[in-house]
Amino acid sequence: MDALTVHLEGIGWWSPQWPTWAAAARALRGEAVPPQAPVARPAAGVLAPGERRRAPDVVLLACEVAEQACVAAARAAADLPCIFVSMHGDVITTDAVCTTLANAPLEVSPTRFHNSVHNAAAGYWTVATGCREASTALAAGSGSFAAGLLEAALEALAEQRPVLLAVYDVGASGPLAEVMRADTTLGAAFVLNAVRGPQTQATLHLRHEAVPAEAAEARASVAAALPLLRALARGETASLRLPAGAASALVVEVSA
Template sequence: MSALQLRIAGIGVYAPGLPDWPQAGRALRGESVPDTSSLARPAPPLLPAAERRRAPETVLYAAQAAAEACAMAQCEPAGLPCVFSSTQGDIAITDYMCATLASAPLELSPTKFHNSVHNAAVGYWSIATGCEQASTAVSCWIHSFGAGLLEAALQVADTQAPVLLVAYDAAAAGALRSAIPFDCGFAVALVLAPAGQGSGPQLSLTPAEPGPASLPRADWAQALIARNACADALALLQALAGAQPVQLRIAAGGEFALSAQVQP
């Protein structure tokens, strides 16, 4: 695979102690220590009030981060193709559906069923923003952030136009916690653009040699990765928040990984 040359035009974050990119950037530079003990339910500005009320947390987290990234990039969401990546989709709804089907199948909520599909978040986003561009929903277990990054980067290389990447997951629920031990939400969004268009941090991606994925320096950031797989993005976000070039290894599925060269 040839190197994929990209520019980071916009960044959005919504996670415990990291309600937006400016605060996340300060924490990742070591200028503050965030309180990662809780995460409030967000109110994404691009979702109508009625949609915010009925949308599950996964949709709200994803839309909050996506709106921030689009605003930073000064891109109209309606014009951006998008890749939404999630380890599990909405595990709380999956748990509800399994429990209800086992105990009272005729009481299954149509709204819950509607929100259970893996591409629910990108569906809400596309409808709310009026986006008729291509949309992709990706899952690659605990390496979903890296897999989504690769998919979005390839689309940028193919079209030579910006693409919105959103990676998100929520806390696990019920019996499925034993297999998916996430206990918090996390969402990150990047607007990726061709390297030669505009200003902003530069990112070069190539296949990586075997080895462990890069980790952020701070203990609190490493702890978040253990609590939600999408927090894998924190190593890349830390590099984007810094002032020096950084070489990273990002897990992207099974034995495959990406070597990421970041030039802030």
């Protein structure tokens, strides 16, 4: 395929150790970052207090990084089509629902079931921000981040407008932890635009290519994004190959 060119306007990030992109960028550049106590949960200030209390961690994570990216890009969240990407979704809630089904099926919580669906984070976000633009919830196994990045680029170019991409994973618990690679809680978000402008921080050229099946390493959504985030933090020109599914990769050329 021909290369797709999009421009990065804003980045969001959250992890327990580095709850902002500024902190994560310093660490990715190899700078000394003062140690601090891990942050238990993302703030997700975009949610109303009642929703924030009821929302599971994966929703707080997705909303926190999405809000950070919109602020960094100086874009109104309500105006942006959004794509929410997670390799496994809310595995904590899924484990709780499955455990209840196995032990006391009549006690399944409707709220927990509501939160277990893969597009829960997108739903909370669009309601909280008043966004009536298109929203997508996407999962593609080890190629989830590449699929989300490609989807966001295609949508931005097709519509000639900025698009929000949020990627996030939480650590699994219970029996699910034994069968899936989900042992960290990380989230990142990007605002991508078809047009270069004053908010542009970097330019990405994307190209899909076939690779031997064994070359596509299985990594959780945000872990797969780390090479790109490292290049962005360092302001480097880079050529990256992201796992994009069986026998394929997404080549990402990063430039200023």
